[in-house]
Amino acid sequence: MIAYRQVVRAMSIGVMGLLALGCSGTDLTAPEEGPTENVQSPIINGSPDGHDAIVGTYTGSSLCTGTIVSTKGTTGYVLTAAHCCESDSPPKQVRIGADFRAAKAYTVKSYLAHASYTGNPGSSYDFCMVSFNDGDGNMQVIPALPPELNNVKVGDTLDAVGYGRTENEPHGSSNLALKRLHVTYKVKGIGTSGLETDFDSRQGGTCEGDSGGPDLVTVGGKTYVYGVHSTVDTYDCNNTSTSGVVSKVSPWIQNFISAN
Structure with a gap:
């Protein structure tokens, strides 16, 4: 085990314009489109993934990934990393879709980082839970392994x-x-x-x-x-x-x- 690691940071992305992506019809900020000729596959050596339970979380300026691990009525519960839930830049949206730019966006209700997370790179408790409402309760789920x-x-x-x-x-x-x-x-x-x-x-x-x-x-x-x-x-x-x-x-x- 290597003792010190850089955090796999939330990715900062440019912000430009407004797109109506929310289920309530509210205008929500969208990330800027990059030049298509230089676009690479986002995960190293990866291929397209079909799990709509795996979502993006967005602070308004940076992106993380998460998973809907449970639902309760129209409320979805996303498991992500604690360093994606920092108090000075909290998650504001959950985005559902294979393409983050075109995904539907839903407003975060609440979030909570694990109490044992220290904020240091390599903290063993780098977990955060996020809740949101999708409006129709048709969310896909991938549960956490018991x-x-x-x-x-x-x-x-x-x-x-x-x-x-x-x-x-x-x-x-x-x-x-x-x-x-x-x-x-x-x-x-x-x-x-x-x-x-x-x-x-x-x-x-x-x-x-x-x-x-x-x-x-x-x-x-x-x-x-x-x-x-x-x-x-x-x-x-x-x-x-x-x-x-x-x-x-x-x-x-x-x-x-x-x-x-």
């Missing part, structure tokens, strides 16, 4: 999903496709706390903007969120990345859903 089903071990294959940038674009680039892509990878290591799992990004993985996105696992024919993207070792996303293991915070997830 502890009793967590048998993931080193060498197992998981599926990482996100809207983030590629390794070929400069840090902070606004020249982005912002499409939801996925890539499979093998687990390289699991931390002694059980709250971290490593994988080698050089073979394909997460980068800036994929923060909060899921690592998916299939158990008994059903798909679950095993991990939440948290950190990378380098800004070019060409080394080891880390995710937090959600089964270790299962009671906290359920408590947020019950209270909101």
Whole structure:
């Protein structure tokens, strides 16, 4: 395990113009379109992903990824990373769709970062829950993996999903496709706390903007969120990345859903 990591940051994106993307008809700010000739695949070595339960979260200037892990009536509950829920730049929208720019946007009701998150890169509790109303209750869901089903071990294959940038674009680039892509990878290591799992990004993985996105696992024919993207070792996303293991915070997830 590498002791210090850069956080897989929420990706800052240019802001320009207004688009009516909200279900209430309210005008919502949209990210600026980048030059199409230079657009790359957003997740390293990825391909298009079809899970509409995997969404974007937007602060008004930066993007993260998250997963709808539960619903209650017309309320959806998104699991993302705590560093995507900073108090000075909180999540304002949840966007549902394969293309972040064209996705439907819904206003965030509430959010809560895990109380044990320290704010330091590599914190083991880099988790945040976000609630929103979609208006019709037709949301797709990928549940968080419960502890009793967590048998993931080193060498197992998981599926990482996100809207983030590629390794070929400069840090902070606004020249982005912002499409939801996925890539499979093998687990390289699991931390002694059980709250971290490593994988080698050089073979394909997460980068800036994929923060909060899921690592998916299939158990008994059903798909679950095993991990939440948290950190990378380098800004070019060409080394080891880390995710937090959600089964270790299962009671906290359920408590947020019950209270909101």
